[in-house]
Amino acid sequence: MKALLTGNEAIARGCYEANVWVATGYPGTPSSEVITTISTLYPEIDSEWSINEKVALEIAIGASLGGVRSIATMKHVGLNVAADALMTLSYTGVNAGLVIYVADDPGMHSSQNEQDTRNYAKFAKIPLFEPMDSNEAKNFTKIAFEISEDFDTPVIVRGVTRVAHSKSIVSLEEPKRSKPEYKYKKNVAKYTMMPLYAIPKHPFIIERYKKLRTFSENFNGHIEEYNSYETGIITHGLIYNYVKEVFPQASIFKIGMYPIPIERLREFASKVKKLYVIEELDPVIEEELKASGFNLTGKELIPITGELLPDRIRKAFGINTQNYYPQELPPRPPVLCKGCGHIPVFEVLKELNVTVMGDIGCYTLGALPPYDSMDTTICMGASIGMEEGLKKVQKLSNKNTPSFAVIGDSTFFHSGLPHLLNAVYNNIPIKLIILDNRITAMTGHQPTVSTGLNNKFQSTTQIDLENLIRGFGVKRVRKVNPYKKEELKKIIQEELSINEISVIIADEICIIGENIIKKFKNQ
Secondary structure, eight states, rough: OOEEEEHHHHHHHHHHHHHHHEEEEEOOOEEEEEHHHEEEEEEEEEEEEEHHHHHHHHHHHHHHHTTEEEEEEHHHHHHHHHHHHHHHHHOOOSSSSSEEEEEETTTOOOOOOOTTTTHHHHTTTTEOOSSSSSHHHHHHHHHHHHHHHHHHHOEEEEEEEHHHHHHEEEEOOOOOOOOOOOOOOOHHHHHOOSSHHHHTHHHHHHHHHHHHHHHHTTOOOOOEOEEEEEEEEEEEETTHHHHHHHHHTTEEEEEOOSSOOOOHHHHHHTOOOEEEESSSSSSSSHHHHHHOOOOOOTTTOSSSSOOHHHHHHHTTEEEEEOOTOOOOOOOOOOOOOOOTTHHHHHHHHHHTEEEEOOOGGGGGGGGOOOOOOOOOOTTHHHHHHHHHHHHHHHHHOOOOOOOOEEEEEIIIIIIIIHHHHHHHHHOOOOOEEEEESSBBBTTTTTTOOOBBTEEEEEEBOOOOOOHHHHHTTOOOEEOOOOTTTHHHHHHHHHHHSSSOEEEHHHHHHOOTHHHHHHHHHHO
């Protein structure tokens, strides 16, 4: 049986066919649809939206120790949050198979940076599979669970935006699902990474990586195609499709797994006159091959930033692109939805000429015209920490410049809580606005802990944001409907005049998410 699936839907299908029983994740484009698909189509899998990616991975680790296959999903910058757990998980290994699906975003369609997850796999000395389309996404996911168990290692499956969100034909197979069993066995030396047990683990992962490379030499997910021997191209994942389009006569080696198969690549290189490496973003393949003595051309020609679309490859090789470029279209930058509750907040902050430390979410658009009222965006939760830093400098320089941190509710729960607690503990008089629209709007309207619904839109405990903040010891907590603009302005002015921690909750449900929330809460 065949089906037309996106890469993310195929990852979910691969989990189902591979007998996965626990799936966790934090919403982040372009990875979000994996958990959504699992919760909708495969409800027997215990799936959830976790508070953040570190929590998601650690829950998956616990499930693996308990004896069932598990997956944690996230976008590329989410792996930064989960990296603390990942690096030591490489040492401990797994009980049941554990896969981390990480979706990169070349071209930064919806991200704050363009990092390449392949570097993390090399850093942690764990395998990474990179599918070129939806069918490989499903198949590589299944293989990843087998490799995880065979080599006692976590495994990364790396997607990119074009694979995650494009559809291609997938061959569906009968799932081999068996009833989950609790198979936890105490093993202090394996799972307790204090120096006594961690020191001998480092040589273990070095040897494991060598064995993984040997496996890669025989992995049938690599593709070797010999045509003209004048030109040989080594490429990877999605980019294989573009290389085939631009160079239909070239001999091509498509890498599907890391660590890369050095000896197979050496044999391939020996058969062609001129060797190129065409890879998107970092020269991960190129650097390893050059270190192994390969004579090749790579980033001297190929751009190191942005999506490596076919015309960029043509341009790099001096191939005429005039017949390929689409008609130039006027830019259409994203905007906040008409009637969004974030808009009056930014209008007031602009009127009051407030310096705003911003964060990740729809509200990041507050930095753009016509609002022009957000000064920074670094990463999830950074707004509050940066506001703390500003307040320290204001105190040191005796300069009382009005400033606020602005953060959304989902981002606040994700990584803003420790910053607020730090401000309370260190008595830093920060000013904070939490835009509480009770949903993770930017990534597809997934519920948050303040929604009262879980990832399956079933009723669950609803966290009261105001009570939570007061529980941290914050005395000045104000809640306001941002549509009442004059009241909002007055409250902001009052809090700016007081030298203690102030938190304002801009309480207005997302205008698009409201119908979704009401629909399920009324069922």
